[in-house]
Amino acid sequence: MKARAKKAEATFYQLTCIGCGRRVREEESTTRCPHCQSPLDVRYDYGYIRSRLNRYSLRNSPIKALKYLDFYPIRDLDQVVSLDEGGTPLYRCRKLAEATGLSRLYIKNEGANPTGVFKDRGSLVEISKAKEQGAKAVCVASTGNMAASVAAYTSIAMMPCYVLVPEGTPIGKMAQALSYGARLLQVRGTYTDAARLTEELSRRHGFYLAGDYAFRVEGQKSQAFEIIEQLDWRAPAVVIIPMGYGTNLAALWKGFKEFYELGLTDRLPRLVGVQPEGCQPIVSAFNQGRDTIVPVAKPSTVASAVAAGDPLDGVKALAALRESGGCALALTDAEILEGQQHLARLESIFVEPAGAIPIAALTALLTTGRIRPEEVVVCLATGNGLKDPKSALKVLPSPASIEPTLQEVEKFLKLKLYEIRAAGAKNGDRTLLTEVPSKQAVADLVRQEFGVRLTPEYAQRVLSLVEDFVNKGKTVTKGDLQYILETVLRGLSSPDGVLKVEDFQVKTTLHGKAEAKVWVTFAGERLEGEAAGVGPVDAVINALKALVLQRGQVFFELADYQVQINTPGTHASVETTVVMTDAEQNRVVATGTSPDIIVASVRAFVEGYNLLWARQRRT
Numbered sequence: 001m002k003a004r005a006k007k008a009e010a011t012f013y014q015l016t017c018i019g020c021g022r023r024v025r026e027e028e029s030t031t032r033c034p035h036c037q038s039p040l041d042v043r044y045d046y047g048y049i050r051s052r053l054n055r056y057s058l059r060n061s062p063i064k065a066l067k068y069l070d071f072y073p074i075r076d077l078d079q080v081v082s083l084d085e086g087g088t089p090l091y092r093c094r095k096l097a098e099a100t101g102l103s104r105l106y107i108k109n110e111g112a113n114p115t116g117v118f119k120d121r122g123s124l125v126e127i128s129k130a131k132e133q134g135a136k137a138v139c140v141a142s143t144g145n146m147a148a149s150v151a152a153y154t155s156i157a158m159m160p161c162y163v164l165v166p167e168g169t170p171i172g173k174m175a176q177a178l179s180y181g182a183r184l185l186q187v188r189g190t191y192t193d194a195a196r197l198t199e200e201l202s203r204r205h206g207f208y209l210a211g212d213y214a215f216r217v218e219g220q221k222s223q224a225f226e227i228i229e230q231l232d233w234r235a236p237a238v239v240i241i242p243m244g245y246g247t248n249l250a251a252l253w254k255g256f257k258e259f260y261e262l263g264l265t266d267r268l269p270r271l272v273g274v275q276p277e278g279c280q281p282i283v284s285a286f287n288q289g290r291d292t293i294v295p296v297a298k299p300s301t302v303a304s305a306v307a308a309g310d311p312l313d314g315v316k317a318l319a320a321l322r323e324s325g326g327c328a329l330a331l332t333d334a335e336i337l338e339g340q341q342h343l344a345r346l347e348s349i350f351v352e353p354a355g356a357i358p359i360a361a362l363t364a365l366l367t368t369g370r371i372r373p374e375e376v377v378v379c380l381a382t383g384n385g386l387k388d389p390k391s392a393l394k395v396l397p398s399p400a401s402i403e404p405t406l407q408e409v410e411k412f413l414k415l416k417l418y419e420i421r422a423a424g425a426k427n428g429d430r431t432l433l434t435e436v437p438s439k440q441a442v443a444d445l446v447r448q449e450f451g452v453r454l455t456p457e458y459a460q461r462v463l464s465l466v467e468d469f470v471n472k473g474k475t476v477t478k479g480d481l482q483y484i485l486e487t488v489l490r491g492l493s494s495p496d497g498v499l500k501v502e503d504f505q506v507k508t509t510l511h512g513k514a515e516a517k518v519w520v521t522f523a524g525e526r527l528e529g530e531a532a533g534v535g536p537v538d539a540v541i542n543a544l545k546a547l548v549l550q551r552g553q554v555f556f557e558l559a560d561y562q563v564q565i566n567t568p569g570t571h572a573s574v575e576t577t578v579v580m581t582d583a584e585q586n587r588v589v590a591t592g593t594s595p596d597i598i599v600a601s602v603r604a605f606v607e608g609y610n611l612l613w614a615r616q617r618r619t
């Protein structure tokens, strides 16, 4: 790295407001125009860049973000904060191309960056600038990935980092940010709320405000540079990009244009911007020919990384989409999750939902003629799937647990349980049953919907859970049936239980403790017990616990208890998971599914207890 001559430093770029066109000094603001609050843009003296550019080394050194330092607004190269980002694979997808009817399809796998997302390229420039400016601390609002990336870079730069994320941000991303040392808060609100708070925090305490601002765009341009290089110095015909704040799409466009202006490539691609239906402010503006973004108050999508309801860089993204002659479209969550599975299955690239959006858009783009089969298409796979495994698990079955015998493995093979995954996310809310069917009808339905052949015994177990749903006045959707099926099959090896719950009764009030009565059979003997608890579930479980412990057969402890709402809407079904351990360190995991949280909990408890009991008999 050659240090830049001090004189040129001040002049080779400047910050300009994209709204009022004013020039803004970076000491004054690096985020938004102090006069009109519009986003800023870095404008270069391209003559200067051209004169400095070493074309030989550009053409002959391996790709990575640091290679393009001449294209970044960094004055003091000693301050560069890097984790060796970029240089990600441009992977040719032959199977996926064939499946969709394209001849040349590539994935730019940005999940291969240091923190698993393209944002590291932006953090390279942004945090270098923060350091250059002598920032004492950095703050950032994020849907998760920005938090993890900025935290990683501030950690290297030895600056404290304050992060605000919306509550419920995927746990993998929070774990990353916290591990890098971020001081993280979850905000009960949306990303927009977190962004507003972070700006106030920055103003009040003088923290450097990181995020989707002008300097980040500069770093993220390197994706475009690398794509051009990887295609042997030719731009593709089309690049498909998921949009949240719109910053990244704008960054790619700027990168493509710079290489074009400098004669490093002879054409520009069309950009396609894609958002989920539950948060599509930029797509709506584009398709309605508007120049302004109407914010979405409550974004709702499985692709949490793009759930930005009020994207200020949407204006930049709109301009890029129009200038490039591209288009915009929105997809459902089900389509996105299907794309995610498709990509993983055919090309073994596991991305988080937002990263699957471009792949999921291919079919719609082809059938409407917005991309042509012979065109070179690049899809940006923006983020690594391990950041948010829970979303993928939404359309995958929980794997069955078995006792350690080959017999049990054989059962798995014979019943073809591995087929359930094919059910996927599609039509999860389609109503399948409104009344109790016959056992045969249940078996047929399961076979038709999930490809699984039930034995009469399993059909009976499925039927009794279906009855439970219907008798509580709930219709059984495809999603419900999948959970029922999984619950039954997960207990593939459930031993005939020593404990059976015949009935229970709970009395509960708002201010008092809940009181429960339970009737069970224990090893064939009828028993009755009661207990109190902080709530109805607690009371029933306490009563059961007291009964079985009194029998003295198995001493155990409830190590963990989790509740999950499986299906959305008013007819939600609940899945509870319990983990029990005993004195000999046997550990079992059991689950129960029901529209009723108490019933689901009782089921899980009973299954867990019976498993533990059987385990102790065996050892």
Ligand SMILES: *Cc1c(COP(=O)(O)O)cnc(C)c1O
Pocket (backbone or CB within 6 Å): 117, 119, 145, 146, 212, 242, 243, 244, 245, 246, 247, 248, 249, 305, 306, 308, 352, 354, 355, 382, 383, 384
């Ligand atoms: C941030 C992010 C996006 C969206 O990029 P924007 O610049 O906000 O438009 C897409 N995918 C992933 C994985 C992201 O982290």
Ligand SMILES: [Zn+2]
Pocket (backbone or CB within 6 Å): 017, 018, 019, 020, 021, 022, 033, 034, 035, 036, 037, 038
């Ligand atoms: Zn302005």
